[in-house]
Amino acid sequence: MKPIYLDYNATTPVDPRVVETMLPFLTEHFGNPSCNHQYGSTAAKAVIKARRQVADLLGCSPDEIIFTSGGSESNNTAIKGIARAYRQKGNHIITSSVEHPAVLEVCRHLEGRGFRITRLAVDSTGLIMPADVERAITSQTILI
Numbered sequence: 803m804k805p806i807y808l809d810y811n812a813t814t815p816v817d818p819r820v821v822e823t824m825l826p827f828l829t830e831h832f833g834n835p836s837c838n839h840q841y842g843s844t845a846a847k848a849v850i851k852a853r854r855q856v857a858d859l860l861g862c863s864p865d866e867i868i869f870t871s872g873g874s875e876s877n878n879t880a881i882k883g884i885a886r887a888y889r890q891k892g893n894h895i896i897t898s899s900v901e902h903p904a905v906l907e908v909c910r911h912l913e914g915r916g917f918r919i920t921r922l923a924v925d926s927t928g929l930i931m932p933a934d935v936e937r938a939i940t941s942q943t944i945l946i
């Protein structure tokens with residue numbers, strides 16, 4: 803009997819529509835979109851289209867969409883980007899004690915560079931109490 807897979811938090815099967823859409827770019831149109839030969843420009847057009855589709859989905863401008871290689875790079879980019887952009891407004895970040903290391907390690911890195919990090923505890927069901935978040939907010943808080 804096949805075991806039941808319960809680790810969707812880590813990986814999931816890829817949606818068949820995604821496989822179908824991606825397949826030509828894994829086999830035929832595999833060029834580097836940053837290169838201006840024909841293989842690259844085909845890939846670049848697909849990246850531009852994908853960026854527009856994601857922007858439409860989120861209701862933002864395509865130049866606000868940054869594609870990364872995965873979760874850790876995304877967390878690093880977002881947290882360090884906000885920390886840098888809002889440094890003049892404040893130095894306080896609120897997170898939880900149960901975040902993925904890709905979040906907690908960035909926060910630790912920023913702590914060594916003058917930021918103050920509050921790590922909120924969770925209850926026995928893994929939830930954060932909204933009142934704890936409210937209490938933790940200060941005039942220096944730039945990111946929760």
Ligand SMILES: Cc1ncc(COP(=O)(O)O)c(C=O)c1O
Nearest residue numbers: 811812872873874875877902904
């Ligand atoms: C919240 C979160 N951040 C980062 C990661 C790591 O992602 P990656 O392996 O794509 O860097 C994971 C992986 O499960 C995650 O759940």
